Amino acid sequence: AQSVTQLGSHVSVSEGALVLLRCNYSSSVPPYLFWYVQYPNQGLQLLLKYTTGATLVKGINGFEAEFKKSETSFHLTKPSAHMSDAAEYFCAVSNILTGGGNKLTFGTGTQLKVEL
């Protein structure tokens, strides 16, 4: 089964600084990859997804991620952090289920803190 690993359970940046959240995947086939964001006491919201084609994927709120097959990575970046970006971020990979459809296998999450 395909899996993902998120490096760093907590990341702290200053407002206006670059945000870099790391995700590496393990997959024997081209993966479908996702980033989700979770604000306190809320559900998960899809930030962006990679399927095929362009390796640089743009998402909501100014985030983007680049699929790098040679490095098996799918890191999430944002050029300039805003206080409202403080949240937990999850990387996920899609796995096909025996009954059809798919399930998502999630990383353990990275809590992003943005400081003044």
Add this chain to the structure above:
Amino acid sequence: DAGITQSPRHKVTETGTPVTLRCHQTENHRYMYWYRQDPGHGLRLIHYSYGVKDTDKGEVSDGYSVSRSKTEDFLLTLESATSSQTSVYFCAITILAGAGEQFFGPGTRLTVL
């Protein structure tokens, strides 16, 4: 907004008590899922459904059962709640026309004393 609601949103119960959580969707999606979220573990799949009366186990299904008698409702039951089942539970659906991305409900926070 994928039209997913969960009830209750918060519940406190005692060890040994049966508990049922409900997920309701309004858009006739075929696939529905139950996950639990715990610190340090991300989200883990409990059970999923690929149609009415068609369900299967996920990776952490012990102590849980599910039922789906209507397309719009997917119920998660803890037959006899234990403290290890204290968690936040999320329901999700997938829109197969996409890449298999899933859309999540707001969650149910369950505390088992």
